[in-house]
Amino acid sequence: MEAENDLINLKRLKTLAEHSDVYRDSQRLAIIDMGSNSFRLIVVEYVPQLSFKVTDEVREAVRLSEGMAANDVMSAAAMDRAARVMRIYAAFCAASGINDIVAVGTSAIREARNRAYFLKRIVSESNIPVRVLEGEEEAYYAYLAAVNSTTLTDGFVLDLGGGSMEIIRVKNRRNANAISLPLGAVRVTERFLHSDPVTSKEVKKLQSHLRDVYQNIDWFQAEPGMMLVGEGGTLRLIARLIQKQKHYPLDHLHGYVMTLDEVDAVVDKLASLSVAERNKLAGMKHDRADISLAGAIVVAEAMRASGAKSMTICSQSMREGLFYERFLAGSGAPVFHNVRHAAVLNLAHLYRFQEQHAEHIARLTLSMFDQLPPETHDCGPVERELLWAASMLHDIGVSVDYHDHHKHSAYLILNGGLPGYTHREIALIALMARYHRKGKPTVDEFASLLKPGDDRRLLQLCALLRLAEQLDRSRDGVVRDLSLRVVGGHALMEINFRGDEQVALWALERHTDIFEQAFGLKLQVIPIPVETTADDALA
């Protein structure tokens, strides 16, 4: 049955209006990362401490460090390219009315002997002042990006740029050690890989050099339970090549976990191809084809040296780190208290969720979950948290269209991603939203991301979400709370309501089948009116 109360629409209009107000209070910040390989501009729209969204992204290959390996001087051609791009970025910002611009330079600029001349030229031509980051500052912002978008608690961040690579040791979510190494993909390519295709001698020489470098970092040793997080365009490219090869079902890099074996296979593949041939690989970026092999080797050897068997991709990096410093200013260290929690609330806010209904659904689903005896289901604390996330997000698709909003919610969750959640978890949350109204939950195209038994868990979680949704079909919190007891093959659900319960009961009666299928229990619903007390009257 497709039965929905359109009170939702009233609320939606209200939320839309409120949302406009929020936007009016929002700020925009442009961050330009003048990297050794490419210059990237991101625009972030944000309400401090509340929600944020990257609303624009511009990227231009500049290859600023080209030729620098020889003499530590930026070439005239490279500086011309850089100046042109900065002029265009300035025109972009001017046209957009953005005057809050942070431009940062990294290793290529930092180490160039003609740095002062270059910075003067840039500011005179684009009117954008450039802050040149020291290596440890680069490392700090890379760390901020990782710790605010992954569940990294203990381990390492590895940020591979064109000129340098930063490695950061993270202990209990704090940055403990950091080093900036001259191992950027452009620089290493220029120094070590001259032939096309490369010779095995060149590769071996590079690998040997890397082993020497890594060996000297005494704190770069992964222990069990540690996480290795990788950032940077070349690293994302490696992950994308691996995903394409295996027809990965998500079009999503952040949170992707790649193994050392997979990176080694990429190294072997790229080493066997000329640059022209690499360009034909599915997922290859043309302006990185030449430096991709060096990047893959740098990463593979870093993993081997540290002893880490896998690396989690973080598609945020220094730029986002700079943003978090601003976004979370004034609250101690600019680090989210709980990344997963923040990710769910941010996505919910961006799509103007109906906070009251969502939180009521979360209360009802978790109440059912907690009252069900553990032996009746296959879920644990992680799945409980996923149920919370899906409860909060199940209706965000309404912002696209009320019709089929369950499908739109799933689409937005899959596309928005949820930093801090694994791809399995994102798929499960999306599937819960997908089936929160109707349909038989199936793991569909995401089966390869899931664990054995997840189809059964999905059914159980969907059953709870769907029942809660029926109980609040009138979206007015008429069902205050519930108690659930299992007696023999029956689940007795007492629902305590205040007001007109007929919509809830009508909606519920046609969805008991999914509960019975999920838990093997016959559901019996016992409606109990709640007396108004003095306390309630005050509320």
Next chain:
Amino acid sequence: MEAENDLINLKRLKTLAEHSDVYRDSQRLAIIDMGSNSFRLIVVEYVPQLSFKVTDEVREAVRLSEGMAANDVMSAAAMDRAARVMRIYAAFCAASGINDIVAVGTSAIREARNRAYFLKRIVSESNIPVRVLEGEEEAYYAYLAAVNSTTLTDGFVLDLGGGSMEIIRVKNRRNANAISLPLGAVRVTERFLHSDPVTSKEVKKLQSHLRDVYQNIDWFQAEPGMMLVGEGGTLRLIARLIQKQKHYPLDHLHGYVMTLDEVDAVVDKLASLSVAERNKLAGMKHDRADISLAGAIVVAEAMRASGAKSMTICSQSMREGLFYERFLAGSGAPVFHNVRHAAVLNLAHLYRFQEQHAEHIARLTLSMFDQLPPETHDCGPVERELLWAASMLHDIGVSVDYHDHHKHSAYLILNGGLPGYTHREIALIALMARYHRKGKPTVDEFASLLKPGDDRRLLQLCALLRLAEQLDRSRDGVVRDLSLRVVGGHALMEINFRGDEQVALWALERHTDIFEQAFGLKLQVIPIPVETTADDALA
């Protein structure tokens, strides 16, 4: 290169604010169709003459006409079910603050001998007055739905309900003849198909009866070029069964064309199964499994009798017809001047398109299209219109998220549908939006909907759209117009600009490859500044 100007965001905020204003002027109307099989409630939110959207839909099987074949009396049980649903619908509307409610009854109520008692009971229990439509009124509203959501100009509308079926002859978009026949799926099932599974004798008797009935309608003869449009839940079900069987790539019924052979195959299949077995078919609706066969036979024989080889599904029906009467009131006949045009603009408005940019892109793409010699491409007037539609809609995905908005635009176009466009055309428009920024256009999963050569046409259309998008990358109309000449193997494009042209030229230079690939012509761009004239200064 991913380079975008985020001036778009400024405009978006502006549009969002304006949009809120539009919504504040919007009205909501609830329409309840008390059919013989099910009661459906739709809520439409609309700004008269401008845009509209079904924001809610509730459906409940009531089977009001159950048993009526015997004595023309609604049974006590059926009336109880009906009254309960109407009470719940009234509670829905009350909770949603909707007081504009139109409830209409059709054949079951119209023909029942206890009609007066029933109507009194409904209004006393739900406080909703019911308007009982005559057969010709039912036909009129079914006609309004078809003529406002398909390109039907000459042909027939066939609206299959539970109690009756209406056939309307449409001539030059006007309703010329209409008849209401007692051939609804519930009624025919009760009268003719008693066994489970049915016997071939029962089927033959029904078919013979239908032939007699249809033969007597002297105007029910399809001539070449005529279109047969089908409406109603059972008809949609038949189409869905056919789509599921062939793994149709679109999850979209409106505009789907099914052939007589396919309907005959559904009849054979359903006739061979018991009702319980039919319930296992992919796409079956449980509350229609029993009446699905009768419906399919009624439709198949209608097609055969009229001589129509195919039928186009219209997922709108009488309810939407009632809405159009309200929406288009005051402008002569409540019929869109141009359904396809209205569909594009409606979708664009719903997702708050940037009207100025979209229309500028449309001007640029059509200007290029019109100036290209016909021998350089494979497109005709239909594709020219698709190029216009894609130009108007290419950015609507920004309402979901700026990131990957090309993908979101395609998603919204595919999901929103575009009434009046064929599924091939919808797929092409969506694919143009999908590839308007980057990527190699491929027909992807929609190949089975397309015509030979459409991959090549898609490439050509995408090339024009992508060039236009670059020319207006700064979204300020800096490129006023252009002229395009083909000389030898070269296309010379003079672009007349006013203001700062550097963003346009920079953006354009990296997308000439798709033009060259699409048309086999080397693109040469000649920027020409436009002098400010007195006229412009006034503008």
